[in-house]
Amino acid sequence: MQSNPMQAQDITAVRGAFLDFTGDPFRCNERDSVRYVKDGLLVLKGGKVEAFGDYGTIAPQYQGISITEYPEKLIIPGFLDIHVHYPQTEIIAAYGEQLLTWLERYTFPTEAKFHDEDYARQIATIFLDELLRNGTTTALVLTTIFPQSVEVLFEEADRRNMRMIAGQVWMDRNAPDFLTNTAINSYQQSREQIERWHNRGRQLYAITPRFAITSTDHELQLAGKLKAEFPDVYVHTHLSENAQEIAYTAELFPDTQDYLEVYEKYGLVGDRSIFAHGLHLSESEFQRLSQAGATIAFCPTSNLFLGSGLFKLHRAKSIDSPVKVGLASDVGGGTSFSMLHTMSDAYKITQLQRQNLSSFKAFYLATLGAADSLSLSDKLGNFDLGKEADFTVLDLHATPLMTLRNGTVPAASLDVLEAQLFGTMILGDDRTIAATYVAGKPLYQNPSLLGEV
Ligand SMILES: [Zn+2]
Structure with missing residues (x-):
């Protein structure tokens, strides 16, 4: 023809x-x-x-x-990077702490700067350029509590016609005053952003409570309400990363049997829910994630850098009750934007557990597997x-x-x-x-x- x-x-x-x-x-x-x-x-x-x-x-x-x-x-x-914090681009490679003190010492003061829209745009530009320099064309991105930090990321991604998924970070407790929002503000601001950005061009929205520790019951309730109102938007948060974090979560939510139940209770666990890390999950939690069709973002460079633990990839990808998995950089807890570096550390994490990871499997987890984990394999991968x-x-x-x-x-x-x-x-x-x-x-x-x- x-x-x-x-x-x-x-x-x-x-x-x-x-x-x-x-x-x-x-x-x-x-x-x-x-x-x-x-x-x-x-x-x-x-x-x-x-x-x-x-x-x-x-x-x-x-x-x-x-x-x-x-x-x-x-x-x-x-490549798809299914969990990354764009505001942490400049604190990549920050020395010497584990999760909770790392957040306090490095992350929170840096995220506060995103109140300034010009600054946020400057970092969003560097971030998107860095993704492209590393062959990454789609990412699931955390922003900050400031609506302007969300706007500029979507604007810059839209200008480049890159398919991005992002959302405003919700925190209404256990963070410095300069970095908390009220639950109702987070709800309303995210709702407006969904109406403005979800499915505009190639942009998609994720409701993004940072993690259980920084949200009250009321805030998680509102996050669940928003998800029920817009069932096809994503839910994006952290789960079971660090021993101290897990213990603190159990204290804050004494009536839940485990970490995952905190999110389940509020209707936040489904087939468009992406949970970063999942390092210390029980067998029951793995099975419930599998039944819900939810996804774990495997963040090898971050898990090693922050000393958080070794992800059980082979349990997650088991034949009997598989959980969807995609690879992720988790910059700035992660140490590289390169999905090749990420695969390298993923391989080493499996080796430390007397397993391995073939190159075909590793490339799958950063391409079609990641697209599938974001319910985007009809469009990407x-x-x-x-x-x-x-x-x-x-x-x-x-x-x-x-x-x-x-x-x-x-x-x-x-x-x-x-x-x-x-x-x-x-x-x-x-x-x-x-x-x-x-x-x-x-x-x-x-x-x-x-x-x-
Ligand atoms: Zn993270």
């Missing part, structure tokens, strides 16, 4: 080696979940995938369109036709050591590819990102590679 000239102007394409997933490698023979097209063509129209497959098959159907070629690279779906064209071009030869380790690219077989991906997740970082595309447009190109393409 020959495209007509008008169409050809709207249609572009990218040629190279492609990897994505069409299933969950934790639930089938891993290789059956992998789609590897060594010389592929991804045809883009209106920010979406118009066609995808072998170059030799697809190219004749789209003669005359502009094609960008990425030889010796690997093109994958854009792989190169299926009609999906939003967010993708990342990886340079598996980003450093001399990676060139030595990874050998010839593209890989000749799935065995070689699996080994290259593992080398890349252990050795890679922002230098590995050659380009990042959002809705079919290149929003980031690695300056050191500009001459090559």
Whole structure:
């Protein structure tokens, strides 16, 4: 079929080696979940995938369109980071504390600065640029208690046409006065933001009580009421991260049997609920999360950095009662925006528990698995036709050591590819990102590679 000239102007394409997933490698023979097209063509129209497959098959159907070629690279779906605090961008790598004292000493004073809209916009800009520099195209983001910190993030994400999920942070106790809001204000402000931003362009909203400790019963009640009024918005909070936090939560909510029940009691646990960490969950809590279809955000660099604990990935992804899991940076408790670094620490956490994590599983957890955990796998996560064209071009030869380790690219077989991906997740970082595309447009190109393409 020959495209007509008008169409050809709207249609572009990218040629190279492609990897994505069409299933969950934790639930089938891993290789059956992998789609590897060594010389592929991804045809883009209106920010979406118009066609995808072998170059030799697809190219004749789209003669005359502009094609960008990425030889010796690997093109994958854009990474999703399903739990990250944009206001903490500047306190990444803050020394020496565990969760509750880290919040008091570093986080709360920094979040107070987001009262200033100009400042908030400056950090939102740096944050979004940093995501793109690391190949991340979608994130589930915490802001602060200040409505202006939410507005500027949505405005900047909308300007870049990036799919973001975010919401105002609710805190009405156990935080400094300068960082608490009343429950009714949080409710009303979030309600207005849902009406303004949820499903506007690519933006989506999450009701975001910080965690049980910083919300009264009344505030959690209002959060549940808001969720009931807008069932398709997300709920985003923290769960079972740190031993002290868990003990304090039990004191504050003496009539609940465990941490998860605090959120269950207020109608906050469902298939669009994302709980960061979940490190010290009981078997009953895992089973209830599974039944509810809720998600755990696995934040390896943060869990190690704050000394919080080791996530039981293999329990969460068990065949009998699986819980949805996506990878997350949790910056600034996490130490890197790079989902490659995040995979590397995820691997080490499984090793400390006498388990392991294959490269295919790790890349799945940062792409299609993460999209599925956000109920967005109909829009994001792989190169299926009609999906939003967010993708990342990886340079598996980003450093001399990676060139030595990874050998010839593209890989000749799935065995070689699996080994290259593992080398890349252990050795890679922002230098590995050659380009990042959002809705079919290149929003980031690695300056050191500009001459090559
Ligand atoms: Zn967090």
